[in-house]
Amino acid sequence: MNLITENEFTASASPPDVSSLREYLRGVLLGKEQQIDLVIACLLSRGHLLLDDLPGTGKTTLAKAIADGIHGRLARVQCTPDLMPADITGFSMFNQKTREFEFHPGPVFADVLLADELNRTTPRTQSALLEAMAERQVTIDGEAQSLSPTFFVIATQNPIDSHGAYPLPEAQLDRFAIKLRIGYPDREAQRRILQREVRDWTVASDERAITQSPLSLADLQQLQRTAQSVHVHPRVADYLIDLVEAGRADEAVELGVSPRGMMSWQAIAQAWAMLKGRDFVTPTDVADVAHPVLSVRLLTRGESVDNVINRIMSTVAAPEYK
Secondary structure, X not given: OOEEOHHXXXXXXXXXXXXXXXXXXXXXXXXXXXXXXXXXXXXXXXXXEEEEOOOOOOHHHHHHHHHHHOOOOEEEEEXXXXXXXXXXXXXXXXXXXXXXXXXXXXXXXXXXXXXEXXXXXXXXXXXXXXXHHHHOEEEEOOEEEEOOOOOEEEEEEOOOOOOOOOOOOHHHHOOOOEEEOOOOOOHHHHHHHHHHXXXXXXXOHHHHOOOOOOOOHHHXXXXXXXXXXXXXXXXXXXXXHHHHHHHHHOOOEEEOOOHHHHHHHHHHHHHHHHHOOOOEEOHHHHHHOHHHHHOOOOEEOOOOHHHHHHHHXXXXXXXXXX
């Protein structure tokens, strides 16, 4: 038995309080506490988010709330088959007056980018986001242009309507840290949504705002650095590696977790531990975020991805600690 005592973990400074952002988002997206925590963990890990869900479940509302919650600039792209790469990254145009080329930045030059129905646009345009998501820069006319250090992509796709869609390739999917489904709210949350909607007709838009944004972009960067410093015990790291290798060896898995995906899994677990008020990662943290991390990058041979993930998590023994 691999027994880890708590004093083996390296202590660090107390993690910053992110409860204000959590409460802010919970006031916008009602009844989705678990999903909101996973979204915040994705943001703190400097990853990107894929929302695979039905229309009208609050995806756009969530993106707007995140941008407001960090005092960031939101850009939204409605992906269609005729969307061109330059419509996302930007382009240079010749100015007749100055006789020089002028760069016109695209929507990637924002803090939060909502790519709505990403699978509706062509692979060529989808690939325009690869460099931006991986390196937080875009290369235009041979010149690298830096993006916001907090650049965060929220992409959506409709899981039931496949007409006119271009499935995201594995290289694109691997750029996302996690995949989530918001799902329908429970009955009480739906009642509150209706009450809020009726009330919104009678008040001014500025009165509908949910207090002041809780964080700044500088606060977010500090939180992200703190999340990166959350300690990962070597045995917890070994547990993570065991899970990754078990997934690759599973007969139902055609494509397993890449090294980049493994690093993303650890980063999400670090942010998750921070949200739980700890400065070290436990095996439970790794397991808690397994489904959203693996569901975006495991390619199976027909078997349900959820079934494969459950089998992997139940097969690999976690190190114990006390």
